[in-house]
Amino acid sequence: MVTDRGLQVLRAIVQDFVDTREPVGSKAIVERHAFGVSAATIRNDMALLEDEELIAAPHTSSGRVPTDKGYRVFVDHLSELRPLSPAQRTAITTFLEGPGDLDDVLARTVRALTQLTGQVAIVQYPSFARANVSHVELVQLGGGRMLVILVTDTGRVSQRLAIVRDEFADEDLARIRADVAGVLVGRLVREGAQSVDERLAAVDPVPTPTSAATTAILRVVAEELEEFRHDRLVMAGAANLARSEADFRGSIYPLLEAIEEQVTLVKLMSEMVADEQGLAASIGRENEPFGLGEASVLASEYDTTGVRARVGVLGPTRMDYPTNLAAVRAVARYLTRMLDEDENR
Known part of the structure; x- marks a missing residue:
């Protein structure tokens, strides 16, 4: 005791x-x-x-x-987290303020967090498997190329190139767009993927130029939706591990491999148990099942349109826990507020 x-x-x-x-x-x-x-x-x-x-x-x-x-x-037993300095809060605002799609915002988030903490910064993408496809846009680029843009209600915007061979008049392009949107818009990602598969299984044996273009676009959409269904991470600051190598008893290569592969970190970040403040810490030997027994991971939850994901840091067990937890929480809160403001604009 x-x-x-x-x-x-x-x-x-x-x-x-x-x-x-x-x-x-x-x-x-x-x-x-x-x-x-x-x-x-x-x-x-x-x-x-x-x-x-x-x-x-x-x-x-x-x-x-x-x-x-x-x-x-x-x-x-931390009674309180160390408050961030005005300079640190300004740094968060400077990195994160300004327009941008979700990919850009999350990339800026990890850059801000690694600057604040000196650790490897990690941000989970929201689980797009639970997102709804909210909009489809098609842009002709010439030479039979079509830019396919998908937007979800969680703020993700993706762009893929489809080869459709033909050029289309505005009314035909509108018809193709409506056809593709009818398969996808308003559906959960997993439902949309199933709807696309069913549509592709019933391809017209004698396609018209517009139906052939629709099929080519849906094939690209199917690939993109498969990406949506996989959990992803954005990371920055891997070089910080080399700078703190003396804090690890063994090799840092397992950490570098985990960063490169991502699968291990996705699983670890998803399984961490948060406290009543939404903060979670997994320390040293607690990470041995993931091959990261010499590292600590700190995380906090952020929210985008009701879908929760985590932002955090990874580093040696000898780290400034109060300051790093405060930084992770502050960045998560700012990210939630920023995404909420973008959604309501």
Whole structure:
């Protein structure tokens, strides 16, 4: 059982180790923190923390460092997050303000978050499998090429090129657009994909130029909807792992592979359990099932038209949890507000 002062000592050890990267001793705690007790008393508290496996000695006769379990207890007992500075809040606004489609906004989001935290920043796309296709647009580019634009009610805008061979008068183009929209608009992505498959299975054996163009466009749409159904991540700041390589006991290659493959991180981000504030943390050994036992992931939820996804950071277990959690939460809230404003314009 950890006492209140024991938790305060643990907090001091975590803070000092994050700040200095050096093991923390009782004398340093007495000098840096106003506990009002002797170094001998602090040593007794540290011995109890060590018995609980919350801290450990990396070397004989050295100070102590937090264990993964210690970081978990520290995060679980955070009474408050460290407030962001005015400069940090300005940085978020500067990165995220301004128009742009969802792809652009999420790319700016990860750039802002990696700048704020110095960690790898991660943003999940909303689950487009639950989105509705709200609009279809066709633009002739000449040479038998057609730009197919799909828009969902979650704000995603995608563009794909279809080869239709012919050029069409405005009235024929409008007919093709209405035909494609009739298959898709107002349907969930998965329902739209099924509707497209059914339509393609009933292709006219003697196609007209317009029906052939519709078929070519629907084939491209089918590929795009399949992309919509796969969870995706946007990331930035992978180079930060190399800068913090000394904080990892082993190789950083598993982390780099996870970033490249994305599947592992998608699963981890989706399974993290959030607290009542929507914040989630998965620390060290808790990530071993995902091959990321030396990393911590912090995340917060953002919302776009009722569909929730997560924004977060990945880095070594020796990280500034209060500041990073505050940054993740602030970015998630700003992103939610920004997407909501875009939706209501």
